[in-house]
């Protein structure tokens with residue numbers, strides 16, 4: 208049983224116009240076996256939260272903490288975080304020239320486990336996982352994400368999720384750009400990983416569509432760098448009907464947010 | 473043939489590449505002088521626009537029209553404005569283009585299988601000039617100044633067991649001339665390795681004759697010391713059904729400029745030309761190749777890959793492929809890929825494909841310069857891979873494609889180790 212705890216997280220980035228605060232005090236606790244959905248409009252800071260957990264250098268944490276079973280995640284380098292059991296399925300996975308998928312997957316697995324996987328079983332595992340995600344076998348010969356379509360990239364992120372077996376998975380809009388079939392395939396992958404019982408999931412999404420396939424235990428509504436409302440799966444249904452307008456309009460959102468922040472403090 | 477039935481194309485687009493400081497994309501905003509000095513891929517365009525009467529600048533003519541001569545005097549002194557010198561920092565040639573090349577040439581030591589003939593000959597040997605003729609001033613300067621040449625002959629039908637290894641060891645910084653002739657006689661099969669080491673300032677002419685039905689691989693390794701300056705013209709003449717594989721590997725040296733060419737003289741021949749280069753801070757590694765499809769039904773395949781790291785690491789790749797009117801049935805492809813590992817490095821890449829007949833099997837070119845940037849690093853590290861491992865993974869994978877073509881295990885291992893060393897150099 209593990210716990211990923213985010214407390215009063217403030218994050219800013221350096222822009223040409225100066226420092227810009229994006230996360231304005233986010234608190235969230237995820238335990239093994241739980242699925243938390245974070246939903247919010249474009250630009251609300253969802254990816255910023257995900258990237259900050261993974262340790263992207265662009266994001267500066269100005270206040271707050273992230274801990275994994277009490278260990279200070281913010282003190283870890285990007286690769287240390289991954290080895291500690293954090294996994295980020297990226298919204299826009301980058302293409303890495305020169306590195307074949309085979310080589311990449313084996314190197315990453317070796318780094319995460321601290322030892323090279325047994326070649327025979329590893330090759331079999333990779334093949335099986337690829338087949339389940341409907342990824343062509345010849346993808347292993349191609350360079351990481353190079354020339355993959357948007358949907359293929361997302362599947363390959365989930366392939367890694369299944370192979371690396373993290374303690375916590377952060378899925379940043381894994382559903383965007385997927386057609387219904389691909390969405391099902393990808394969701395099944397996440398559900399399989401979850402069913403093994405050793406993973407907690409933070410599912411970031413803009414739409415409720417994916418929540419039909421991946422059932423969240425908790426839903427957090429994210430607006431302007433803050434969680435403005437929290438609830439169970441029923442909150443997602445309400446968002447489906449009402450959209451984000453209720454939160455996004457001026458003073459209303461600020462008031463809800465301020466009230467929440469005050470309540471949490 | 474008239475213009476209507478002749479397809480003539482000159483495709484010479486510089487690839488996407490980081491522009492150097494102070495250089496704008498608008499050629500117009502630069503004076504011709506500055507443009508030439510900036511040695512940008514667009515400099516030629518700017519020069520053309522600003523010159524009238526055709527004296528200075530880039531001739532519009534095809535590669536076929538280039539001046540060739542054994543006489544130094546036939547080549548004008550270099551200004552840096554010449555199309556084929558516009559990327560080269562002449563100051564760093566250390567006199568290869570201006571001085572009498574009287575320095576001690578790199579020593580030559582050859583290890584060869586018994587049935588391969590190795591000779592040291594004088595300038596008047598009949599085989600001198602059998603495959604090559606200088607195409608630039610530096611090459612002509614070497615031709616005029618070399619005193620003796622090494623001639624390696626793989627006799628007809630001999631299948632050489634193991635490679636012919638030619639170790640060329642630099643003898644210091646006096647500007648010198650070198651000459652090597654490789655003759656692969658009919659139906660012979662062999663691998664020749666030119667292994668350049670030490671410190672030298674040398675202009676070199678390598679003549680390569682691949683006779684009918686012969687199969688020859690020539691591997692030229694430039695693992696010079698940091699202060700070496702090397703210009704190497706490596707010209708191959710291919711007979712009927714000849715198979716020629718040429719591999720250039722440039723890792724060490726302050727300035728290395730290799731100009732390989734393959735000329736088809738009879739149908740059915742095949743040329744594969746591969747290259748690998750890895751430029752560190754301050755290094756200038758240049759490769760300009762020429763494939764001359766002068767006859768019908770020949771095949772060529774070119775792939776050069778380069779990695780760059782460190783301030784002012786500069787690589788140049790220019791690939792001229794000419795498909796003449798007579799060369800029906802030609803099949804050719806050329807590609808250059810560069811991987812820029814750090815800021816401040818610059819890769820110029822210019823494929824030139826000239827097609828004078830429409831009756832070909834295929835012709836293509838590609839050029840891409842990619843950056844290994846923070847996002848790549850982040851992606852790999854986010855999967856648990858430590859930074860140095862990530863960096864190595866990328867470069868190793870990228871360059872391995874060329875190393876694998878060498879097929880001489882000892883050299884493959886040596887180069888893999890050399891690439892690791894280059895990478896280790898960035899870590900500090």
Ligand SMILES: Nc1ncnc2c1ncn2[C@@H]1O[C@H](COP(=O)(O)OP(=O)(O)OP(=O)(O)O)[C@@H](O)[C@H]1O
Nearest residue numbers: 220222229247248249250251252253254255256413
């Ligand atoms: N590099 C950057 N430069 C300037 N602004 C940035 C940068 N990165 C993020 N931002 C800004 O920070 C805010 C949050 O962006 P973020 O990508 O976290 O939002 P998001 O909720 O993931 O949006 P989406 O639903 O579109 O993925 C936005 O206003 C965005 O414009």
Ligand SMILES: [Mg+2]
Nearest residue numbers: 253254298380
């Ligand atoms: Mg986002």
